[in-house]
Amino acid sequence: MSPEKTRELLRLLEANCRRSPEALAVLLDVSVDEVNEALRRLEEQGIIVKYSALVNWDKVQEDRVTAMIDVKVTPKRDVGFDEVAQRISQFPEVTALYLMSGAYDLSVVVEGRSMKEIAAFVSEKLATLDSVISTTTHFIMKKYKHDGVIFDERRDDRRMVVTP
């Protein structure tokens, strides 16, 4: 499959990973075998890491709190920020972790069932790490857009039924 078609395949899967190889083949105008082969290769190379769903948890009756924590750390000789970042990323509460430029070093996204649970994680696990100098916790109050998707966007077709 050509590099352009491969990129398009990735875009299609990112938009909706539930599409069958047969449907993808028709959309891309290639054979099903080509799609299957490309998928196998992309998975093997770690380009497709996981097939996941984007859920608006606010609509589900479940307690779930997300916080973004700015962390300042002391980098270590030879390994810089990597060692502490890898250690933090192991915690199951951590759903995302980024090295940042600017006022702080690491941005840690944490999910928990309550603010109390997150507070406990920060004070007992994160802040107590040797390299961690300070933490600033921001709780997410409402999600409007995530992963390129605007939540609760009205999608009514406002067009007429038949037009020229």
Add this chain to the structure above:
Amino acid sequence: MTEKPTRSRLAQSVASIPPSGIRRFFELANSVADCISLGVGEPDFVTPWRIREAAIASLEAGYTTYTANAGLPELREAIAAYLSDRFGLSYRPEDQIVVTVGASEAIDLALRALLDPGDEVLVVEPCYVSYAANVRLCGGVPVSVPTTKETGFRLRAAELRKRITPRTKALIFSYPNNPTGAVMTEDDWLEILPVIREAGLLVIADEIYAELTYDRPFVSFASFPAAYPQTILVSGFSKAFAMTGWRLGYACGPADLIAGMVKIHQYTMLCAPILSQKAGIEALRHGRGDVARMVEAYRQRRNFFVKGLCDIGLPCHRPEGAFYAFPSVEPTGLTATEFAERLLLEAKVAVVPGDVFGEGGAGHVRCSYATSLEALEKALERMARFVQHIRPI
């Protein structure tokens, strides 16, 4: 009391034209609840945010006035740069471009600028429903030049040649075509060019779908040096930039013809809305990425939908442009109108009978795939059930 002689209140030119076939079908479609509409001739995308944002910013800055009749100089410059970059066309912003209220106004202006009563205009059909009516409103005589599925609905020189008379003044066509999705190749243009030159025809080339081609880049008719001095190129922002409601179009051509069009425009429309013009500048300068994304989506839908139509027994040539599939409904034994009406009432899917687009459209229906893949999937399921039900086993 003396009787006054009976005289129609309406002008003959208006009274003589039939109402649009689409209009009749629109009323029927509106009476059916929960139908999936494949009858919509406009993008299902909302105008890209950057373009809407530019209009909002212009409004906030107080741009609420008239503009120059021919359009904001800045917009005309942007149009010239865009046409040069995309299609290799060279037009002077100061006297070869007029900004109009949609491409529809540009077509009307062109016809009014060119025609005297009785002049014949060759109309390549099937085509957008307004051409023939617009010709009649100018006192002209539309002459149909049919295209057929056998030639992929592309215009053939022989068909053109045999309809030229001493009264023939102009030729009007749209490629990529609404409703067939046909696109003319460079060879096709080269075949018809000598006929047009020989007859001295003026050409109105409606290129509103120029950005929407899927298998090869679009070749503008005016890009041939021999065609350039006789061609009025008409285009607009509706289809490529998903800006139908902004009513913004333009025409480019020889300065004398454009001057004639500007004269009519200044006495009728005055100018296109300034907010739309401001938005248009943003679209041309920074909207190409948005166009590319929308074209890619249409391409995928085309692939999916056309294969689906063929699979359910409605043979369909592969449309190379615009966003319409034009399958034949002949295997069902129904006429296009019967098929469309029964499909609407029995399967709740709205398509447009092909014969409303003129000669050559009979036996076909227009299905717009400018709608979500999910809607197309559902529509195909319903159409498959419908076709199976009516087809004699």
